[in-house]
Amino acid sequence: MTTRRAFLGSLLAAGAAPALLRAQPRLRDYPFTLGLASGYPHPAGFVLWTRLAGELDPLPVPVRWEVATDEAMRNVVAAGTAEASPDWAHSVHVEPKGLEPERWYWYRFRAGDAHSPVGRTRTAPPTNASPDRLRFAFASCQHYEQGFFGAHRHIAAEAPDLVAFLGDYIYESSWGREHVRKHSGGEPHTLAEYRARYALYKSDPDLQAAHAACPWIVTWDDHEVDNDYADDRPEDGMPRERFLERRAAAYRAYYEHMPLPERMKPKGPDMRIYTQLGWGTLARFYVLDDRQYRSWQACPRPNRRGGSNTVNVAECEALGNPNRSMLGRAQEHWLSAALAQSGARWNLIAQQTRMAQFDQLPGEGRRAWTDGWDGYPAARARLFDALLEHRVANPVVLGGDVHLFNVSELKRDFDDPASAAIASEFVCTSITSQGWAQERLNAFLPDNPHMKLLDSRYRGYVRMEVTAKETRADLRAMDSVT
Missing domain, CATH: 3.60.21.70 (Alkaline phosphatase D (PhoD))
Structure with missing residues (x-):
């Protein structure tokens, strides 16, 4: 049985849908042709980077990022969504934190249905550690x-x-x-x-x-x-x-x-x-x-x-x-x-x-x-x-x-x-x-x-x-x- 509240909610959702669809930028080309990168490792994290390329609308693009402990990206330990703004050439700079020190990680990005290659990065040793x-x-x-x-x-x-x-x-x-x-x-x-x-x-x-x-x-x-x-x-x-x-x-x-x-x-x-x-x-x-x-x-x-x-x-x-x-x-x-x-x-x-x-x-x-x-x-x-x-x-x-x-x-x-x-x-x-x-x-x-x-x-x-x-x-x- 459909209640009045549910019916009104569905009408509101239906009315909002076209506006949401219009706001979504279209990815006409594979967006990760410039690759990915990481940098500036510290004991709890690092910087992740990519820049979306190809023919893009002048609109922000949501970009999903993931960090995993394995190259197959099965054990994801950090993830989120960043905004690739046209003001900054649709580049993304992400700084995951709370990771384990002195270990290797793998990472990737997703925009729309497109996935980036998988990159490899690492955290630095703890401040007081004596690495070999x-x-x-x-x-x-x-x-x-x-x-x-x-x-x-x-x-x-x-x-x-x-x-x-x-x-x-x-x-x-x-x-x-x-x-x-x-x-x-x-x-x-x-x-x-x-x-x-x-x-x-x-x-x-x-x-x-x-x-x-x-x-x-x-x-x-x-x-x-x-x-x-x-x-x-x-x-x-x-x-x-x-x-x-x-x-x-x-x-x-x-x-x-x-x-x-x-x-x-x-x-x-x-x-x-x-x-x-x-x-x-x-x-x-x-x-x-x-x-x-x-x-x-x-x-x-x-x-x-x-x-x-x-x-x-x-x-x-x-x-x-x-x-x-x-x-x-x-x-x-x-x-x-x-x-x-x-x-x-x-x-x-x-x-x-x-x-x-x-x-x-x-x-x-x-x-x-x-x-x-x-x-x-x-x-x-x-x-x-x-x-x-x-x-x-x-x-x-x-x-x-x-x-x-x-x-x-x-x-x-x-x-x-x-x-x-x-x-x-x-x-x-x-x-x-x-x-x-x-x-x-x-x-x-x-x-x-x-x-x-x-x-x-x-x-x-x-x-x-x-x-x-x-x-x-x-x-x-x-x-x-x-």
Whole structure:
């Protein structure tokens, strides 16, 4: 028997149904063509990411997410629904919490009737735990046109605990000697153009595999925005206001395409991405940003407002200015305080470029590249002083940017061969981006005795294994990327 209340309820439901149907966005295409990713593991959780692609209505899309203890996704231990908003390119950033520490999980997304692939991620060890080891890879500089991303396929196969990507995830510009594939469109300046560039890179199956294999931590360098930019100054003569609009678009697109936590969401042209991440008492990462807050490069090339240069140090007075900063004073103070409080066995400084001095003038005198740490010697000295003052245990610097393998001892005085090493540095080569001629580098080695290896012949990445006794770095070289 149908009661009056039930009958009225059914009429109300029937009347509401058409409106609900109209509000549901249609998924005309498979929406997970950009893959999925996870990042920033901590003992109780991590960040999960995806971005819906294809032809979508400009409406929010509900996206179901699930975390399980098995790859078949039978034992789901966390689940929910997130909104993929068109304001953020239909990207999804989810932060499950309350999970078990130091274990692997699997995850997936669903939009409409479509399921994403299954990704693998993990939580970090408890804060006070002493894990036996940490295995991670770090990489940088993947120009889409200059090669295929096969190195990422090898990273995925090695199934590390995490990946640290140190910048130049995309390239805004087209350059290089040989191209195996092409960017679509010209150099990006608008949000739509940066979104399209990320979507192109994210379509690569090897890059998707590496993201699906383990959590990532990331930082940017210059090409995510504009070559050689420094704070609010671009390489060319673009007015400051216009450049900050471009930077805001680039930062927003970066957030939309990375497994970043909510706290890193950009506000206009500002976005704090520097952070720290612990791995029990074994290791601690300090992920830096050397672009957003830096002083302008010293002694730019003639007829240019900004950008890098290679200069005779004695002829560039601005290099000696003690107030110049690579990180900005706020980030410098944050890093010094974080290092002072660290109880980790190994302290891993993950940043964009080479920190070791690199003299590019054989014989007397010294030539320096102003876009790297050689362009900010006072800032580098302050960082080294912090390592010494706080007696930081086993500091190791990780870098990228320069498209070569480079292993160095970091010294307070690089010009004094007797100066003690205060840290080790490992610089990864590029995933694809073209490097220096090896013959040219060989000529510089006698003037840089603190450098133990300098090899630009290969593309690839670095795999590291950290234990209480040692940290081992394996330089993983690709035969070819073309």
